[in-house]
Amino acid sequence: MLSAGKLADRVTILVPSTNQGNFGEQVTTWTEARTVWANVVFQRGVHALTAGEGWLTGSIAVTMRDNKTIHDRCRLKWDGKTYLIESFNRSGRDGSIAIVATKVDEGNNPAGNEAT
Numbered sequence: 418m419l420s421a422g423k424l425a426d427r428v429t430i431l432v433p434s435t436n437q438g439n440f441g442e443q444v445t446t447w448t449e450a451r452t453v454w455a456n457v458v459f460q461r462g463v464h465a466l467t468a469g470e471g472w473l474t475g476s477i478a479v480t481m482r483d484n485k486t487i488h489d490r491c492r493l494k495w496d497g498k499t500y501l502i503e504s505f506n507r508s509g510r511d512g513s514i515a516i517v518a519t520k521v522d523e524g525n526n527p528a529g530n531e532a533t
């Protein structure tokens with residue numbers, strides 16, 4: 418069972434909704450659905466190689482209590498940054514959810530909306 422003292426970070430769950438844009442394209446909009454208490458830890462030692470150069474990927478591990486809002490297509494917002502869920506595991510044993518997420522490069526689109 419998760420103890421309340423371990424859940425010290427506020428994480429917002431962003432839920433996707435897909436609509437049709439002006440030109441018939443699919444546009445995904447991310448809506449803040451719920452803010453929950455969680456434990457967030459940076460993934461240490463996670464590196465990627467690009468053209469022989471190492472850089473941090475911006476991955477985090479998040480543990481929260483199980484809830485009906487979140488699923489593997491959601492995104493997370495923490496510390497002013499948006500994260501894409503890479504791994505999503507519910508535990509029936511202790512009522513927790515373990516997530517690994519990577520920071521989204523929002524570029525010129527700070528709302529996190531994207532055409533897919």
